[in-house]
Amino acid sequence: MPTACIRTLGCPKNSVESELFAGIFSRAGWAVSDDPESSDLLLLNTCAFIAPAVEESLEAFYQAEEWRNRRVGRRLVLAGCLPGRFRDDGSGGLESVDLLLLPGEFSRLSGYLGTQGGPCGQLPLEGRILRYLRIADGCDNRCAYCTIPSIRGPFRPERRETILARAGEMVESGASEIGLVAQDSSMWRDGGTGLVQLADELAGTWESVWWRLYYIHPAHFPEELPGLFARRHNVMPWLDLPVQHSSGDLLRRMGRPYGREKLERILDLVDSAGLDIALRATVIAGYPGEGDADFDDLCEFLSGARALRSLVAFPYYDEEGTLEHSRAASRIPGDVTAYRLSVLGSIGDAAAAAWAARLGLGPLEVLAETSRTGHGRFDAPAVDGRCTFSRRVTPGKVYSCRVDEFTGLDMTVTPAPRGIDRAPRPSDASCQTRSKEDG
Ligand code: SF4
Structure with missing residues (x-):
């Protein structure tokens, strides 16, 4: 039996795609292994949304080429965001692989392996206890700094029935926690059913499983979500909010349609839910045009967020192909960005200490x-x-x-x-x- 090894880079959304690829290999009669040395084919599933991810993916690609060249007959498949982003310009010599798969090209893999059809279930690759379930792919938002819509295409929600079927398979195979993922989970809909109703149904159907909702865009924050956390003990009271900034000017420039008022309203809803809810916030420091007053606004907002548990601050990455890259804007000097990141680090440390005091009180x-x-x-x-x-x-x-x-x-x-x-x-x-x- 031929053997395939799948290597995944990037976020949980990519792990889902790798598990779907694994399902296709299995249907085609291949074994799936985590050892490249004993494998006949290596599928490298890449990430490329910012420069460090591109570098990591290219490094892994060059290593994979070496792996293939060490033995005659080995095959290399390159998938995911790296070919999605650079397929047209020939950069990096990506065309040297045996098969290049753009995001979502499951049927092409099936055809290459001599079978037919799209994904046929997720085969667990990294254990069965923690699983991720993708409820949509692509994004219709147009954040000025982001490459993802051009790489992954428009927002495409999975059908409710598909999600329930995949969830059932995961629970059956031993999942204890399932994370729902998408580029913007809060946009998910199927007919009259939205994210909160979906999570409610999943949590009610499988009560012993922990459910966790990833990537809730502030502009589409479902106001019933804190109520769901309070009602369903097995939906984790954990809010993954890509805040990015609080300054209205900066958010407008980023193309993110909300302001500080909206963010404050979300925090009010969280604080009034009657239970502890942990906020995981991501922010960008050193965005073009970020003045001292904008940064002070962000620090003040974050310092006042009682729910804040985990703060992840990224520097701004100037990515080719984005709207922000095309603007002739004054860039924030690197030392200023570094200083701002260190200030945000201190705010994150203070938030963690406040939560330590809270968690120390009870089981x-x-x-x-x-x-x-x-x-x-x-x-x-x-x-x-x-x-x-x-x-x-x-x-x-x-x-x-x-x-x-x-x-x-x-x-x-x-x-x-x-x-x-x-x-x-x-x-x-x-x-x-x-x-x-x-x-
Ligand atoms: S919401 Fe914005 S940052 Fe997130 S994937 Fe879509 S365009 Fe990119």
């Missing part, structure tokens, strides 16, 4: 990813705080824990003797509510 539910490590309700796996257990636990189970020590967002925790078999209801003692904290 925290932690999902075990391995026998020694996991993540809590208020942290997404891989990107936020990580928990280390003080004793061995069973991977895939949720434990009610006492937090012994904090290091930034990371924690050392002592689990109660037994895992929680079923997600408790919000009224259970292990649910961390505002009244508990205040009391």
